[in-house]
Amino acid sequence: xxxxxxxxxxxxxxxxxxxxxxxxxxxxxxxxxxxxxxxxxxxxxxxxxxxxxxxxxxxxxxxxxxxxxxxxxxxxxxxxxxxxxxxxxxxxxxxxxxxxxxxxxxxxxxxxxxxxxxxxxxxxxxxxxxxxxxxxxxxxxxxxxxxxxxxxxxxxxxxxxxxxxxxxxxxxxxxxxxxxxxxxxxxxxxxxxxxxxxxxxxxxxxxxxxxxxxxxxxxxxxxxxxxxxxxxxxxxxxxxxxxxxxxxxxxxxxxxxxxxxxxxxxxxxxxxxxxxxxxxxxxxxxxxxxxxxxxxxxxxxxxxxxxxxxxxxxxxxxxxxxxxxxxxxxxxxxxxxxxxxxxxxxxxxxxxxxxxxxxxxxxxxxxx
Numbered sequence: 278x279x280x281x282x283x284x285x286x287x288x289x290x291x292x293x294x295x296x297x298x299x300x301x302x303x304x305x306x307x308x309x310x311x312x313x314x315x316x317x318x319x320x321x322x323x324x325x326x327x328x329x330x331x332x333x334x335x336x337x338x339x340x341x342x343x344x345x346x347x348x349x350x351x352x353x354x355x356x357x358x359x360x361x362x363x364x365x366x367x368x369x370x371x372x373x374x375x376x377x378x379x380x381x382x383x384x385x386x387x388x389x390x391x392x393x394x395x396x397x398x399x400x401x402x403x404x405x406x407x408x409x410x411x412x413x414x415x416x417x418x419x420x421x422x423x424x425x426x427x428x429x430x431x432x433x434x435x436x437x438x439x440x441x442x443x444x445x446x447x448x449x450x451x452x453x454x455x456x457x458x459x460x461x462x463x464x465x466x467x468x469x470x471x472x473x474x475x476x477x478x479x480x481x482x483x484x485x486x487x488x489x490x491x492x493x494x495x496x497x498x499x500x501x502x503x504x505x506x507x508x509x510x511x512x513x514x515x516x517x518x519x520x521x522x523x524x525x526x527x528x529x530x531x532x533x534x535x536x537x538x539x540x541x542x543x544x545x546x547x548x549x550x551x552x553x554x555x556x557x558x559x560x561x562x563x564x565x566x567x568x569x570x571x572x573x574x575x576x577x578x579x580x581x582x583x584x585x586x587x588x589x590x591x592x593x594x595x596x597x598x599x600x601x602x603x604x605x606x607x608x609x610x611x612x613x614x615x616x617x618x619x620x621x622x623x624x625x626x627x628x629x630x631x632x633x634x635x636x637x638x639x640x641x642x643x644x645x
Contacts, residue, residue, distance in 0.1 A: 328524055331517040338517065339540035341510030342379035346544075349503025350375030355496035376548075376564075377571040378507055379541040384576045385583070386511035387533070392519060393451060393580035394588050398533025400576040401596045403542045404569045405534070408603040409633025411546040412565050415553040416626025423611045423621060424559040431566045432608055438462065439604050442573045446593050456581030463574035514540075527644050530592055534640070542568075562611075569604075591643065599636040603629065 353371045374381070380403055387396035415421065441462065445455045514537065522532045545568050552561035580586075610625050 328521065331520050334513050334517040335536065338510045338514030341506045342382065342514065342541065343544055345503045345506025345510055346375055346378035348499045349378060349507060352496045352499030352503055355491035356493060356500055359493045359496060374575065376544065377568060377575060380572055380576045382507045382511040383514055383537060383541055384579045386515040388579045388583035390515050390519065391584055392529045393584040393586055394528055394530035394592065395515065395518060395533040396580040397451065397577065397588055397592055398530035399537045399541065400572045401592060401600055402534035402538025403572050404600050405603060405633065405636060406538050406542045407545050407565045407568055408607060409629050411542065411549045413626045413629030413633065415549045415561055416621055417623050418550060419553045420620040420622040421553055421558045421561050423562055423614050425615055426559065427562060427611055428615050431563055432611060435566050435570055435604060436608065438570050438573050439601060443597055446597055449590055449593060450587050451581040452585040453581055456578035459574050459578045528589055530589055531644060534596055595639065603632055606632065
């Protein structure tokens with residue numbers, strides 16, 4: 278069905294480009310195939326038209342992923358609550374992982390399509406975008422005061438997870454053992470959260486994110502609708518991304534690092550800027566750090582489990598290094614600011630943005 282819809286859209290675009298659906302015009306770019314049907318005449322087929330179609334599919338895929346993730350979290354949270362599961366458990370599992378659902382499902386679809394580099398590029402590229410653009414833009418719009426809890430919990434966890442990621446990527450191979458190790462780490466983190474988050478304040482915050490007074494049938498409907506949207510949108514997004522990579526003559530990892538990472542990270546950008554404008558400084562920074570940790574621990578295991586293999590060295594020497602440089606900048610800025618009780622201002626935001634642009638420029642130069 279996916280190929281049929283894509284074929285139909287391409288036909289419509291080509292008909293528009295050729296000036297109308299007359300048969301003489303159609304036969305200029307369609308030729309009879311062996312099966313008695315028509316196939317594209319690739320010698321005539323304009324490359325720009327398929328690019329436009331795939332970009333349209335990718336945009337629709339992003340919209341489906343984001344909207345589907347929202348409905349999935351809503352339905353799953355309400356259904357779990359109706360089943361008697363405590364709000365704390367729901368908040369630390371469904372709500373927490375639901376925010377990274379676009380990255381998770383696009384990574385799974387990439388691995389199933391035999392494109393592990395697209396999945397790895399999505400995870401690393403999303404982390405680079407979160408720090409370089411989402412946090413950078415938020416700081417430029419409004420300075421943020423990093424909370425003390427970052428120094429004790431979130432930042433050490435981010436450093437540990439980032440180092441583990443580098444050690445696993447060092448041999449340029451992601452396999453089942455690497456994936457299981459990452460799953461073990463995220464399981465340990467969840468266990469620590471269950472033990473550490475026992476205060477009424479934390480549980481009250483989490484309860485606000487869980488829908489109330491929703492029937493079980495309605496909750497299950499939203500859950501299935503969101504899940505279907507996530508699966509279908511991820512599949513279309515990955516297929517269109519692979520086609521764009523082929524047209525541009527670049528690896529799927531490049532598309533994952535840029536286009537896919539940008540689209541799947543738009544919710545983090547919106548959430549971080551909104552939290553900064555409303556003065557929720559802890560949520561603004563914590564959202565970025567939490568998303569980056571989950572991208573490594575939850576998104577990266579998919580290529581290891583479903584499409585184990587070697588990946589391009591640039592994902593390690595260029596992109597992982599860029600992620601670590603941005604992470605190091607975050608650590609270097611946050612710890613002194615926490616000790617001195619001062620804000621991270623617009624200059625800090627510009628530093629993140631400039632590093633992101635520098636990384637993007639280096640990548641552009643290398644592929645051209």
